[in-house]
Amino acid sequence: MDLSITVNGITFPNPFLLGSGPPGTNARVIAKSYDAGWGGAVAKTISLESAKVVNVVPRYGKLRSRTSGEVIGFENIELISDRPIDVWLEEFRQVKKDYPKHILIASIMEEYEKSRWQELTRMVQDTGVDAFELNFSCPHGMTERRMGSEMGEHPDLCEEVTSWVTEVSNIPVWAKMTPNITNIKEPSLAAVRGGAVGISAINTILSVIGVDLNTLRPMPTVEGHTVPGGYSSQAVRPIALRMVSQLALGLPQDVSISGIGGIENSHDALEFFLLGSSTVQLCTGVMLHGVKMIDELKEGLEKFMVDKGFNSVQEIVGKSLGYFSTLMDQVHKMKAAKRTKAGEASRDNEWAQKDITEKTAELTSN
Numbered sequence: 001m002d003l004s005i006t007v008n009g010i011t012f013p014n015p016f017l018l019g020s021g022p023p024g025t026n027a028r029v030i031a032k033s034y035d036a037g038w039g040g041a042v043a044k045t046i047s048l049e050s051a052k053v054v055n056v057v058p059r060y061g062k063l064r065s066r067t068s069g070e071v072i073g074f075e076n077i078e079l080i081s082d083r084p085i086d087v088w089l090e091e092f093r094q095v096k097k098d099y100p101k102h103i104l105i106a107s108i109m110e111e112y113e114k115s116r117w118q119e120l121t122r123m124v125q126d127t128g129v130d131a132f133e134l135n136f137s138c139p140h141g142m143t144e145r146r147m148g149s150e151m152g153e154h155p156d157l158c159e160e161v162t163s164w165v166t167e168v169s170n171i172p173v174w175a176k177m178t179p180n181i182t183n184i185k186e187p188s189l190a191a192v193r194g195g196a197v198g199i200s201a202i203n204t205i206l207s208v209i210g211v212d213l214n215t216l217r218p219m220p221t222v223e224g225h226t227v228p229g230g231y232s233s234q235a236v237r238p239i240a241l242r243m244v245s246q247l248a249l250g251l252p253q254d255v256s257i258s259g260i261g262g263i264e265n266s267h268d269a270l271e272f273f274l275l276g277s278s279t280v281q282l283c284t285g286v287m288l289h290g291v292k293m294i295d296e297l298k299e300g301l302e303k304f305m306v307d308k309g310f311n312s313v314q315e316i317v318g319k320s321l322g323y324f325s326t327l328m329d330q331v332h333k334m335k336a337a338k339r340t341k342a343g344e345a346s347r348d349n350e351w352a353q354k355d356i357t358e359k360t361a362e363l364t365s366n
């Protein structure tokens with residue numbers, strides 16, 4: 001069955017992408033995911049100077065179900081890629097040469113300086129990647145250098161930085177937004193004003209995964225101390241779905257949405273398509289379950305399309321958006337339904353209480 005979808009002029013073999021993070025940490029793992037059947041990958045975020053990026057260990061923390069032990073929430077304090085830009089450029093070239101039909105999206109991030117953003121954009125675009133994803137959303141670490149969500153929390157910065165990139169880019173530009181903000185539509189619309197044709201949402205939610213009751217240290221603990229990190233995995237999915245639906249209802253129709261947050265199977269992914277995502281990205285799910293999960297994702301999507309009579313993935317996109325309303329409207333609808341029901345009941349009563357001949361006479365004109 002054809003699961004392809006064309007988004008911003010790019011044809012994805014299927015709508016399932018690796019999200020930026022460990023699943024797209026180098027060319028080898030990206031190639032492996034394409035071999036496994038993924039439609040595309042957003043590589044780990046890169047910047048001009050990898051030497052400035054120093055990751056700590058441990059940098060992950062898990063929240064488990066009290067009953068089954070299953071991981072339902074995941075915190076990370078990981079930064080962007082610490083691999084040199086030259087290595088990345090060579091790998092992007094190689095991946096596009098070996099897998100011309102698979103989609104490769106470069107996630108980029110820089111300090112608040114036009115020349116840096118434009119230099120990075122030019123260098124990366126020369127490798128033949130299919131699109132850019134601007135990381136306006138990493139919630140920890142990079143913010144100390146005014147990068148990541150430090151930009152995504154300020155619509156004016158989102159617009160300005162996006163316009164720097166689109167000024168020199170000739171491939172589609174998506175902006176990846178932070179959920180750590182009251183109204184995700186505002187910075188997203190600003191990025192669109194700056195020339196973004198797609199919005200990716202959501203990045204991680206600021207969190208503290210727990211406190212060790214023996215040592216009294218909040219976790220994850222590095223040399224006795226912690227910083228709040230980014231929360232992902234199943235627990236964030238309802239928040240991501242809400243934000244994706246708000247974007248789908250509030251952005252111009254031609255802006256695409258790549259849905260992210262807590263997706264682990266085809267059921268989860270379908271919810272994102274129905275609420276307006278044309279593609280979906282998985283990060284923590286792949287870290288926990290491996291790239292083979294693509295088999296179930298594709299099989300589940302195919303089965304749904306057959307069962308419900310959809311001929312293309314595009315037909316599913318946004319299909320459930322019409323069912324959002326306001327509380328006031330729901331109250332009106334409920335009252336109207338009650339009145340109709342009451343009307344039907346009283347008619348039934350009348351028929352039951354009267355003799356049929358009497359009722360016939362009542363309804364006859366002559």
Ligand SMILES: Cc1cc2nc3c(=O)[nH]c(=O)nc-3n(C[C@H](O)[C@H](O)[C@H](O)COP(=O)(O)O)c2cc1C
Nearest residue numbers: 019020021045076202203232233261262282283284
């Ligand atoms: C360990 C880890 C590292 C991540 N690194 C990046 C990154 O470099 N760039 C980025 O845009 N998002 C990064 N993310 C965020 C994910 O791409 C994704 O937006 C988020 O985790 C929610 O999706 P999920 O529940 O499928 O993981 C990272 C997430 C995790 C868990």
